[in-house]
Amino acid sequence: MDYSYDSRHFNSMQISPDQGDPKPHTPSQSESVPLPMDLPDTVPFSVHDWARWKSQPAFYSSPRQYAGYGSPRDSDAEPRSWNQLPQEFMGEPTGYPDQYRPHLAIPMADTSEALPSHSECQCHPGWPVMDSGHEFKSQTYDFATHLDPIQPLQSSPPSPLSEISSYHSPQSLAAASPSMTAHSTDRLSPRLSTAEQKQERSGHLPYSALIYNALKAAPGNKLPLQGIYNWFQENTDKGADPSEKGWQNSIRHNLSMNAGFEAVKEEPKPGEKPVNLWRLTPEAIRKGCIESTTRYRKLQNQRKAQYAANRAPQRQSTGKGNHTMKVVKSRSANSPHGERNDAFHQQIMTEEYGPTSLPSMQQYMQRPMGTVVGCTSMVPDTNAVFLDPPAPTFAMGNGLPGWYPTESGSNRVQDQPEYMIHGQYNHER
């Protein structure tokens, strides 16, 4: 069984007679942007990749080289949540640059990234890993600036919104790169329903890995929250029930809690409403992996031993709601973020972030996990900050196994949990 998001998979999805895609794709002119012909056969990130990534480091590249998947069925007539984005985010329908035209930008951007360069993944020394095509210079980084030039649209598409919604679809890939269909060998059974395929492809990956996939495939490795939602709806079995909002909550939770993701504000035009995007940090891109979202508990446990005592509660119940009793459990002593009161971090806040209109604590807590690496200010036009932890106080990890590489790289564990290998993780209850 193979869960790969595979270009061949998408190609065969397109050509399979039982695919049941109700809206056959009609390649638009804009999709005829030439693609490099040497796309690896298997590029994206999958459950199986995770397993192999752990078990066969010698000849498997880290899951950073995923290009070639996005919305498997979004087509021209089916704009989804992208069209909820403000126009300034989507860009002028006929103008450019528009870094959010994924079908134009992604294949080239990520393909170039997929070219081997024989570097090593920091998470897994010795393992071949593809260098990021992105450069992070002078403490600033803007993935979009490293994308290949975006060509203006040659003619009006059926709908400008469809340009967005056809987000890097496999159809567009196939249309743009016919050679990719030459040796189509679907690694997913075509007998599976679309929902089943989604489930197989992503159902066993944790949220953080799925978000990583979504962002990794996105132009500039960034998406608005709605775009992430949309990706989940298109590529996972989550969100099948539109009335169910828990998965969205989980996504937001993961975005907030995982240091591999960071929020960035973009202001397309002066004076207009800024757009919040979620982006992979350079660290995450460079390593091609995402650390455990719940690793803050490590810090929590560490600090339990260090700081036994009395800190003021950071949040108390206001008395609203039905579960006011849930709160008060003296968690201040166990707070994973006690270090924010340290002088060192006070310094960071004042010197690096500086005064802003946003609450400084909220800004700082954007990366609450101690190690501030690859953070960028929420304030536009402000240089990003890259700090290394100066003291073991901020070291991540506790030496215990985990399937995510650790940020420091010193605690990496090559074991693959059974539930990741066999997809047995079951959180139903």
Next chain:
DNA sequence: AACGTTAAACAAT
């Protein structure tokens, strides 16, 4: 014990 998920409180917009 660590992890991923889910629910929820809460704040900001």
Next chain:
DNA sequence: ATTGTTTAACGTT
């Protein structure tokens, strides 16, 4: 209402 942050709790491994 949406977005983002944080904590708590639960089930699984």
